[in-house]
Amino acid sequence: MHTNIDRYKLQWILTFIAVAEHGSFTAAARAVNRAQPRVSGHIAALEDALGARLLKRGTQKVELTSAGTRFLFRAQRMCHEFGAGIEEVAALSNELEGHIKIGSYPGASAVLIAPLMQRFQLRFPRVKLELIEGEANYLEKAVNAGDVDIAIRPADAPRHHHELASQILCRERIVLIAPSGHCILRSNRPLLGSLVNESIIVTGDPHRHWSDYRDRLDREGVDPENTVVALMPTTVVAMVTAGLGIGLLGAFAAHMLEKANIHAVKLPLPLWQREIQVLFRGDKSADSELATYFLGMLTQEGPGLSNDLASW
Incomplete structure (x- = not known):
């Protein structure tokens, strides 16, 4: 048995199988519902852990190397057994x-x-x-x-x-939310330096004087004119809607709370996650x-x- 099996992530192996079965990184990304760079990252991590190249990256279609062919057979077999185990456990659901x-x-x-x-x-x-x-x-x-x-x-x-x-x-993305028509929305990559003269509204714990994203603003060299700390994401959205400032929110909350009169903009990775x-x-x-x-x-x-x- 491989003594270092804990080095390998199941997601890497599932991604490799998807690329091999669909013949391209683009098709595999759609199949596993991940961004293409993420798929490429999984393959690179798996190849690095194995110490072998698994795929030939051509202009038309991805092909398996000799090592990739051998590994694919074992990986598919492993996933089949794993799936069978899940189904057997699921069969016990009534118990x-x-x-x-x-x-x-x-x-x-x-x-x-x-x-x-x-x-x-x-x-x-x-x-x-x-x-x-x-x-x-x-x-x-x-x-x-x-x-x-x-x-x-x-x-x-x-x-x-x-x-x-x-x-x-x-890792949840962090987004900026602003009222429709705000100048900061006119750029595909918002200039965070322009927030210096804005009121920034964030979530956090106002009673313990702790706020989300303060460290990231510091790393961007941004010292807002005023920072408002709200306990709930709904309060952040309400204040932005009222024109009281620009909000920073986790993407989960922003996705559920986005309205017609405010917009969310993804901030650059890796800092803003x-x-x-x-x-x-x-x-x-x-x-x-x-x-x-x-x-x-x-x-x-x-x-x-x-x-x-x-x-x-």
């Missing part, structure tokens, strides 16, 4: 029962958690799902106190309970095992739910 308490912040709740709860409930009708929403600090406390089994929250929010287990779920983490206690209770299964389903279906709002 699964319990209660999962999921903590989440509003943007992720709308784009990821709500639709996934619907799918999970259809598959496992005897499992009760409960969503508990809150800001990042509250969610961390809730996990630590056992009030929720897992919590989805921005990773750049301050941590206090470092004994909790965590993992990175995805944030890691979204999952917090959990790591115990072995029945409910925590159900939560782990829910997290696995979220990891698998999240890319399709979020489209280009986040990278996985």
Whole structure:
């Protein structure tokens, strides 16, 4: 058995199979619902980990190398067995029962958690799902106190309970929102330096004097005239709509709240994205095992739910 199998990500292998079966990076990107640069990155990472070139990149059609042909057979076989295992577990759905308490912040709740709860409930009708929403600090406390089994929250929010287990779920894009007709919307790449004379409205915790994206503005050398910290994304959108400033929001919330009279503009990567983490206690209770299964389903279906709002 390969002693370093943990170096390889399943997403890389699934992407490689898609490229091999569809014959091009473009077609594979459509099939796996990922951006083409992401597909290229997966292939490069897999080839680097293997220490072998798997594909011949031609002008017309991607072809397999000798190593790629051998690896494809094994990869397809592995994925077939993995899929069969998932189906066997799913066949036990009527036997699964319990209660999962999921903590989440509003943007992720709308784009990821709500639709996934619907799918999970259809598959496992005897499992009760409960969503508990809150800001990042509250969610961390809730996990630590056992009030929720897992919590989805921005990773750049301050941590206090470092004994909790965590993992990175995805990277959510950060967008700028402005009223229709605002001069900053006239450029495909907004000039953040022009925000110096603006009021910037962001989410955060005004009671603890912490705000989202302050570190990124500092790295851009932008010191706004005024920064307003709102607890909820809906407040940011309301204030921008009222012409009280320019907003910075996570793409999940902006996608759900965008109106006809305001527009969202994606800011340049990699700076303007944030890691979204999952917090959990790591115990072995029945409910925590159900939560782990829910997290696995979220990891698998999240890319399709979020489209280009986040990278996985």
